[in-house]
Amino acid sequence: MPFSTIASPKETLPESADSQAAISNEELWQAVLAQIQFSVSRANFATWFRNTQIISNKNGEVLVSVPNSFSREWLGNKYQTAILKILRDLDNNIRLVEFTVDAESEKTKRATEAMSRPTAVFASATETQQQFPELNVNQKTNLNFRYTFESFVVGEFNELAHAASWAVAEAPGVTYNPLFIYGGVGLGKTHLLQATGNRLAALFPKLRVVYSNSERLVSKIVDSIKNQTIGELKNSLSKVDVLIVDDVQFLAGKDKTQEEFFHIFNTLFQNQKQIILSSDRPPNAIPALEDRLRSRFEGGMIADISFPTIESRIAILKSKCEQGGIVLADEILEFLAANIQKNIRDMEGALNRVAALQKINKAAINLADVKKLLHNSLVAPKKATNFKKIIQAVSSFYDLNKEDLLLVTRRKEIVKPRQIAMYLLRQELQESFPSIGRRFQGKDHTTAIYAFEKVTQKIEEDSTLATEVNLIKQRLYSEV
Amino acid sequence: MKIEILRDLFKKALNASEKITRKISSLPALQNVLMTVEGNFLELTTTNLETTIRWWVLAKVSKKGQVAVPATFLANVVNLIPAEKLDLREDGQNLIITTPDQEVQIQGQDPAEFPIIPKISKNDFWQIETTTFTQALGLVVDIPAVSQIRPEISGVLIAVKADILKIVATDSFRLAEKTIKLNKNQGKDCSFILPQGAARELMNIFSQENGEISIFYNPNQALFELSNQEMSYPQINVLSRLIEGAYPNYQDIIPKKFVANLTINKDELVSQIKKAGLFSGRSSEVRLEITPKDGKLKVFSQTIETGKNEATLPCRAEGIAVKISFNYKFLLDGLNSVKGAEVTLELSENEGPCILRPVGDNSFLYVLMPIKL
Secondary structure (H helix, E strand, C coil): CCCCCCCCCCCCCHHHHHCCCCCCHHHHHHHHHHHHHHHCCHHHHHHHCCCCEEEEEECCEEEEEECCHHHHHHHHHHHHHHHHHHHHHHCCCCCEEEEEECHHHHHHHHHHHHHCHHHHHHHHHHCCECCCHHHHECCCCCCECCCCCCCCCCCCCCHHHHHHHHHHHHCCCCCCCCEEEEECCCCCHHHHHHHHHHHHHHHCCCCCEEEEEHHHHHHHHHHHHHCCCHHHHHHHHHCCCEEEEECHHHHCCCHHHHHHHHHHHHHHHHCCCEEEEEECCCHHHCCCCCHHHHHHHHCCEEEEECCCCHHHHHHHHHHHHHHHCCCCCHHHHHHHHHHCCCCHHHHHHHHHHHHHHHHHHCCCCCHHHHHHHHHHHHHHHHHCCCHHHHHHHHHHHCCCCHHHHHCCCCCHHHHHHHHHHHHHHHHHHCCCHHHHHHHCCCCCHHHHHHHHHHHHHHHHHCHHHHHHHHHHHHHHHHCC | CEEEEEHHHHHHHHHHHHCCCCCCCCCHHHHEEEEEEECCEEEEEEECCCEEEEEEEECEEEECEEEEEEHHHHHHHHHCCCCCEEEEEEECCEEEEEECCEEEEECCECHHHCCCCCCCCCCCEEEEEHHHHHHHHHHHCCCCCCCCCCHHHHEEEEEEECCEEEEEEECCCEEEEEEEECCCCCCCCEEEEEEHHHHHHHHHHHCCCCCEEEEEECCCEEEEEEECCCCCCEEEEEEEECECCCCCCHHHCCCCCCCEEEEEEHHHHHHHHHHHHHCCHHHCEEEEEEECCCCEEEEEEEECCCEEEEEEEECEEEECCEEEEEEHHHHHHHHHHCCCCEEEEEECCCCCCEEEEECCCCCEEEEECCECC
8 A cells, every 4th residue: 555654634624623512613603693693783793703613612612713803803802702601501611712813714715716727717828918827836736737638639649658647647656656758849748747747636635746847956956955955855855745857858967966866766766656757858868867867767667759640730739729719720720730740839839820810810811821921930940950050959969068079089979979960960951971071170071971871770770869869850940 | 082183184194094995885884984082192093904094193182082984074074174273072973173263063973883903913023114115016016916816916925035025916927026125134034915905005105204114914914004203103004914825936937048138228118119009909919029130129010900010229139039029018017117217128938928127226127928929
C-alpha cells in the first residue's frame, strides 16, 4: 500500500468534537434563533444573525462563529446576555458564550468556488485581449487548471505518453515511476504533465502535487543556496507526494542544481512518491547531465510524443474551434494542418489569427484570405535560417561554445556536433561542399562530403541521432 | 449634547465622511452619521460595514451626548449655512443647529441602532507619510476589477517587507507595482488585500492631509490612523475590512527576459495612442511596430467603420523588430501613471507580457498583456 504513509485523515469537523451532547449544535442554535427573533427587529435579525452558527460546545463554553467583525461586536455587546440566558434554559451546563469571526467557513466556500472556475475562465479564452496566464495557476500546486485530459487530443503520435500519464494519474507511485515524457517543442508535453497533475489533485485531494519547470527549480535552488536555506527547500520538496518537473533538459550543465535535484529525486523515489518529468529529448541525448541522474531518469517509463499525423492535426484544430466557438470551413482547417506540421502551438497560433481576421471581417472568410494572411509565417521560416543560426543551434544543443565548433580539433565531443553542423549546412542551405569546408577553418571539401554522408547514413541506423537532428532543426525554425 | 464648533472644520469632516454612507432598507442606520461628544471632541462616525470613517473635530463642549442623523442630508444643510461658528445640541433624537440668525432641526434616529465599530488591537503597525501613500495608491487604485471568480484580485495588495512597501493591483490584463522605501525597518512583515472602495476613500481623505499615517492590522481588518498635528489625539481613522485569500504570486507575472525595448518621449506617444484609439473601434486595438535599426515606432489602427490611422515616432530601441497590439485604454492608463518625460517599453517574445517604466525610476512598473494578433 503506497499511500499508508500519506493519508492521515485530517478532517476535524466541528460537530464531531462533542458527539455526546444531548442535542446537536445546529439544533441548539436554531432554538436560540427561534426565541431571539421575538425580541429583535426583523431588519436587525436579518443583518446580524445571518450566517451565524455554533462551532463548538465544550465544558459549558459555547463558541459562535459570525461572518464579520461588525456582527461580532453587535452580538457580543447587545445580545450576549439574552443568548446566554436562552442557552442556559436549554442546557444548564452552559455558562459562557463567545463570538468569533470565522474565516475558515469562508475559505471552504471559496475553495469549492475555485473548483468551478475553469468554465468561467474558459469562456474568455476566445477574447483576443490576453490575460496573465499565471493567474490561472493554483498557488499550492503551480498547476494551471486549464490543462485537462478532456482538452487533450489523443492520436497515434502521443497515445503511449497519454496512456502512461493516465495510468500514473490513476495510481501514482505504483505503475510508472519516474514517468519521463519527451517530444519536440509545442507538441503538448506541458499540457500532458499539467493534466496529469490536475487529475491527480482531483482524484486524490490529500496528495501534495507540485509542478515546476526546471528554470524555476534552478532559480529556487540558486536562491536558496544564496540565502542558505537549501535545507528548507529540500525539506519542503521531499514532503510532496507528486513532483512534476517540466523541461528537465535545462538542468544540463547546472551541476550544483543537478546534485540537489538528485538528492530530492532519491528521497522521493525511495518513499514511492510519484515523479513525472519532461524534456525535449530522451535522457541519453541530454548533454552535460550527470550519469547517475540520467540512469535515474531512465529507470522508469519513457514515453515519447512524436509529430502528429495530418488527421490528428485536423482533429486538434477542430477541438480548438469547438472550445473557442470558432466556425471555419473544413478546407481552411485542412490547409492549416497540411502546412504547419511540426508544432501544434504554431498551428493554434495560426488558427487564432485566422479566427481574429474572421471576427474583424464579420463574415466567413475563404481559403484565399487565409493563404494571404499566413503567407509570411508559412514561407518565411524556411528561408530564415543561415550559417550563424545553424552554428548557434547545434552548439547550444550540445552545450558547447560557438567557437568550439569551429576549432581545428579531433576531440570526440566536438567532432560529432561539427559533422552535424556540416550536414545541416548542406541539407538546409544547399551550400556547396567546398564552401562548407572553408567555413570550418579551411577544411577540405572532402571532409564536408564525408561528414554529410556519414550523418545521412547514421540517421538511418541510429534513431537517437535522428531525434537529435530533428530537434536541432526544430529549434532552428522555432526561434523567432 | 451641546457644543460650539467651527463650521469649516465640521463641514470638511462631514463631507468626507458622508461619501461612504448608503441607503439600505434592511439597515437604515447605515445612512446616518453618528455624532458623539466626548472630552473636547465631536466624533463623527460613518460606516457601510466595509469601510468605516471616524473623524474627530475639536469643539467647545458644554454637555456630552450622542445623536444619529442622515449624513448626506446633514452635509447638504451645513454646506448652506454661511457662518463661522455653529451651535449644536440634541433634542430627543433630533439635532438642532443654531447660528445667531438661523436655526435648523434635523430628524434623527436612535443612536443605539448604529453598528458598533469593531476594535482592532494596536500591536502590529507601521507608518508612512500621507502624501507618499496616497500618491502611490493613486497609481494603482483604478486597476482592480470586481470579480466574483477571483475575489483576491479585486483589491489592492499592500505588502511590507523589512523597510520596503509594495502596492500592487491587477485585473488579469495588466498589473501595476509601486515600490516605496519606508523610513524605518518595520520589524514585522505584513501583507493584506484592501478592497478597492476603501483604497479610494483613503486617497480622498488623506490626500488633503499632512503627517504620518499609522497602519494597524489583523487578519480581518486594517486601520489607517492620522494623528492630530497639534495634540496627540487621533484625528482621522479609516477602518476597512480586508479581502480574504492569498494574493496571486504576482512576481511570476513580471517578465524577466525581453526581445526588444524602446525608450520614447511620453507625451508624444500618449497623443499618438489617443489618436489611434479613435480609429480602433470596439476592439480598442492599436498596433505598434518597432524597428530598432531605424529607431522608429509606428502606431497603427484601423476599422472598417472609422478608417485608418498611421503615425511614425522617433525612438531609441534595441533588439529585434516587433509587431504587437494593445488595448489602447490599458496602454494609456499605464502611460498616464508613469511620471517623467520618457518611458521605456520592454517587450517579451511570443506576445508575452510587456513592461512600461518611467526612465530613471525603478520604483514603478506597469505590466500589460498584448492583444493576440
